[in-house]
Amino acid sequence: MFRPEPLDLVLIALVALLIFGANRLPEVARAFGKAIRGFKEGLAGKDESPKS
Numbered sequence: 001m002f003r004p005e006p007l008d009l010v011l012i013a014l015v016a017l018l019i020f021g022a023n024r025l026p027e028v029a030r031a032f033g034k035a036i037r038g039f040k041e042g043l044a045g046k047d048e049s050p051k052s
Helices: 006-020 025-044
Strands: none
C-alpha cells in the first residue's frame, strides 16, 4: 500500500491551500474528517443516527 512521505504530505497541503484558500481549509478538513468517521462507522455496522 502507498505510504506517503513527508514531502508528499507537504505538497498535498499546498495544493489544498491553493484550491480552497486559507479561510475555508479548516472547514474542508472538518468535513473530510466527519466523512471518514462516518465511513468507518458504516463499515463497523453501527446503526446509530448521526448527531446534528
